Amino acid sequence: SQQGEEDPQALSIQEGENATMNCSYKTSINNLQWYRQNSGRGLVHLILIRSNEREKHSGRLRVTLDTSKKSSSLLITASRAADTASYFCATYSSGNTPLVFGKGTRLSVIA
Amino acid sequence: NAGVTQTPKFRVLKTGQSMTLLCAQDMNHEYMYWYRQDPGMGLRLIHYSVGEGTTAKGEVPDGYNVSRLKKQNFLLGLESAAPSQTSVYFCASSGWAGELFFGEGSRLTVL
Numbered sequence: 267s268q269q270g271e272e273d274p275q276a277l278s279i280q281e282g283e284n285a286t287m288n289c290s291y292k293t294s295i296n297n298l299q300w301y302r303q304n305s306g307r308g309l310v311h312l313i314l315i316r317s318n319e320r321e322k323h324s325g326r327l328r329v330t331l332d333t334s335k336k337s338s339s340l341l342i343t344a345s346r347a348a349d350t351a352s353y354f355c356a357t358y359s360s361g362n363t364p365l366v367f368g369k370g371t372r373l374s375v376i377a
Numbered sequence: 378n379a380g381v382t383q384t385p386k387f388r389v390l391k392t393g394q395s396m397t398l399l400c401a402q403d404m405n406h407e408y409m410y411w412y413r414q415d416p417g418m419g420l421r422l423i424h425y426s427v428g429e430g431t432t433a434k435g436e437v438p439d440g441y442n443v444s445r446l447k448k449q450n451f452l453l454g455l456e457s458a459a460p461s462q463t464s465v466y467f468c469a470s471s472g473w474a475g476e477l478f479f480g481e482g483s484r485l486t487v488l
Contacts, residue, residue, distance in 0.1 A: 296474050308381075308467060308479035309420075354419065358474045364410060364435065365477060369419035 270298075270355040270368030278374040285342040287371040289355030290335075296358040298331055299365070300340050303352045312340075312353075347377040379403055383468050383480035390458045390487045398453040398483050400468030406478070408471045409451035410435075411443060413464040414482075420467065426451055458487045 273288045289298070297316045301309040315322045315331045315338065322329045328341040342349055352370040359366075381402045390396055400409065407428050412420040412435075422435030426445040440462060442454045451470075455462060465484050469477040 299476060301477075306482075308481045309469075309477070310479070311476040314476055356477075364408070364422055364425045365471075366422070366436075367412075367420040369417065 270357050270366065272353070272355055272368045272371040274371060275369070276372045276374070278376065279345060281345060281347055281375055281377050283345055285345050285349070285373055285375070287340045287353055287355075287373070289338045289340070289368060291338075291355075291357050292336065293359050295333070298329075298338050299356045299358075300327075300329060300338075301354045301356060301367075303354065303370070305351070309354065342373075345373075345375045347375050349373060350375045381468055381470055381478050381480040383466075383483045385483060386481065387484050388486070390455075390485065392459060392487060394458050395454070395456050396458065396485075397455075398466055398468070398485075400451045400453070400470075400480060402449055402451075402468075402470040402478070404470060404478065405448070406470035406472055407448075408473065409445065410469045410471075410477070411441070411451065411453045412467045412469065413437065414467060415464050423453065423466075455485075458485075460487045463487045 270289050270291045299314045300312045303309045326343045331338045354370045356365045356367045384399045410425040411423040421437045424443040429448040432443045444452045465482045468480045471477045
């Protein structure tokens, strides 16, 4: 079963707006990761946040993690048409278990 | 630097035929994974390996076999293909609890 659940399933915004995607998970984690997938391509790693971190930035990306609520959010600021893609959260549980992915959020950025 | 390479990229099989998907990585990663991606289902883990000579079952292992005879290669086999195995297959590799590096996917259709 999937550990992470992204919300919303789909999001459509205008270029220049901010996009926020949320991820909820069920069990304790070692770290949480966000990935991006362009249509027909493989997934690309965006950012990793460890369980003892609360916020992390990378360029126009901002990720927060609230372990008490078992949730994370990905914020993309000043979105561009090229940000159109599906975004997935994935979690490593404590211990030697593999990464488990959610079903993803489809982001459409309209120019 | 090739990263993760999957072959073949496309394949059409008839029900009952067998085939092998090959994944090769050049990053000296211990961990390798096979996922399948179906519309609306996100990525589901089929099998994974934590090192040369080891394999383990993921969420949806039935109908698939794997082998990791060499550290850089991870093979996914379908002994008797079924239409339900029509999907896009992704291979990935990683270090422990680290980011995953994905191949570009192998699109399989079973008629």
